[in-house]
Amino acid sequence: MKVLILGCHGQIGSEVLRARWAAGFAVLGLARPELDIADRAATLAAVAASGAELVVNAAAYTAVDRAEAETALAFRVNRDGAANVAAACAATGAALIHVSTDYVFDGRQRTPYREDDPIAPLGAYGKSKAAGEAAIRGALDRHIILRTAWVYGCTGQNFVKTMLRLGRERDELRVVADQLGSPTSAADVAQAIAQIAARLGATSGPWETYHYTGAGEVSWHGFAEAIFDLAFPYTGRRPRVTAIATGDYPTAAPRPAYSVLDCSKIAARFGIQPIPWRDSLARMLSQHFADASL
Secondary structure, eight states, X not given: OEEEEESTTSHHHHHHHHSOOOTTOEEEEEOTTTOOXXXXXXXXXXXXXXXXXXXXXXXXXXXXXXXXXXXXXXXXXXXXXXXXXXXXXXXXXXXEEEEEXXXXXXXXXXXXXXXXXXXXXXXXXXXXXXXXXHHHHHHOSSEEEEEEOSEEOSSSOOHHHHHHHHXXXXXXXXXXXXXXXXXXXXXXXXXXXXXXXXXXTTSOOOOSEEEOOOBSOEEHHHHHHHHHHHHHXXXXXXXXXXXXXXXXXXXXXOOOSBOOBOOHHHHHHHOOOOOBHHHHHHHHXXXXXXXXXX
């Protein structure tokens, strides 16, 4: 089976290219400089030329705060781009795995969000991703939407790398403690995608929406403390992490206060079990510091 990864230089896309794929899969990727998914004609042509039987769309506009000022651009990529990818798959008969986000929820409930819970995005980024989901459902039957949350990895910018940088510069950091979520390794998301693809190669579905995150929940403050605890053997530094409220750290875009996703459905359908977030964080940091020493 030929697999085309869109957004292959991004945080998740780059890991999808590196994932352990089952025998019989040929994986290739296109990055943003090679394909702008918001360009409909180019997207139709690229998917057709690839000969892909499965497309993984990891391309997205992900600048959450900047999206409040660049709303049109966020929708152009996350809604229109997703629609273009779905149309390209429909034209060639390819299946689609599309990466989405916890930001489609408002974070007001206090139990993990299930796939069928009502969505109510708070900001432009979440609204654009929700619109992309709707566009895919309207254009293509053979699709899987995979929502994830609090993603970090060795590629790109993310909370873990920001904390490591600030930890080198400062003795104290103030981090929000009243937002809860599940930190998720990009490498784990990628491996989940590869596992889903292996099942899709032998079956006709099931084509639905699924959740996948790291197992467990923590605040941003607790996440930061874990980062510095696990990085200490490499850095010899452990800055003080002071807990603050969301109101003490204003941002352009509102954040869900509770971003924990229920991942029982993906476990039941595909046998994919979320990995404890702290274990995956330890592995990512080991890789990060190994790469830094090269």
